[in-house]
Amino acid sequence: MTQINADFSARAVSHAGEAPWVAAPAPGVERRMLDRMGGEVARATSLVRFAPGSAFPSHIHKGGEEFLVLEGVFQDEQGDFPAGSYVRNPPLSSHAPSAPEGATLFVKLWQFDAEDRASVRINTNRCERENAAGRQDVSVIPLHRDAREEVRIEVWKPGAQVSIEKHEGLEILVLEGGFHEGDELFARHSWLRLPPSQDLRAMAGLEGTRVWIKLGHLSVAPTGPSA
Structure with a gap:
């Protein structure tokens, strides 16, 4: 069980460049963990960096996934998500993400209501x-x-x-x-x-x-x- 900034009654901070990048199970994918409760399956808030050509195998987000693309272009079966894209994939949704040219995302996992089924896809650059x-x-x-x-x-x-x-x-x-x-x-x-x-x-x-x-x-x- 990993515990990072897991006391939610306390102020928590992570400054750019201070937290180390930690290798994820998928080759070429690294995470900078901001808060985390759990093992490999965890309630987590992270920066996630995809090297060019890296990908995750298809998987289900049982607790939902929320992300904002910070750099590059992120891809899955729904299409391309360039920097500025905001996405909410509700609980029980699945995808096979990749980043042919590399990408950096801000990602939140297991932070949805269990009954939430609303998908959100917004290009904030056009708003x-x-x-x-x-x-x-x-x-x-x-x-x-x-x-x-x-x-x-x-x-x-x-x-x-x-x-x-x-x-x-x-x-x-x-x-x-x-x-x-x-x-x-x-x-x-x-x-x-x-x-x-x-x-x-x-x-x-x-x-x-x-x-x-x-x-x-x-x-x-x-x-x-x-x-």
Whole structure:
């Protein structure tokens, strides 16, 4: 049983380049583990890097899979997913993924409601941004919302001061640019998870930032697939 940032009542951070890449069972595939509960089958949040020509054999995602393509082009039976693609494959879905030219993904496994059967496929590069209510320095690309959680991309203008309070769990991955939380810098591919007891107070860097955000998903204590 691997436990990485498995105390979901505590703040968790991984800065780009600090976590080691760990070889996955499939040749040419590596993972940078951000949080994890379980063995090879696990509730997990990871960066996954596919070398050119690498692939996973066909498999079933019993607990669902959510991913955002960060670099390159990811492929499966549903087609090609270039950088900026956001995908939710619900529980019991299956695929045989590959990356002929290489790709890097942000991936979350075993974090769906067991009855969820909704598939989501969005090219975020083609989405129009909405102004966030009451935050003129912030625009939003909605990705997914249900009774359990909300997922979106936010674009913060340079120097924007952003507060998110009274949430039920918050998770951020930096896609472009960076921001400060207190004295700590979050640069590209840095990751932050905050429990419901901790508000976010951040300031975008001089170039602004683009971030993936998930809210509300820690209202119930997370468990691994074997629990």
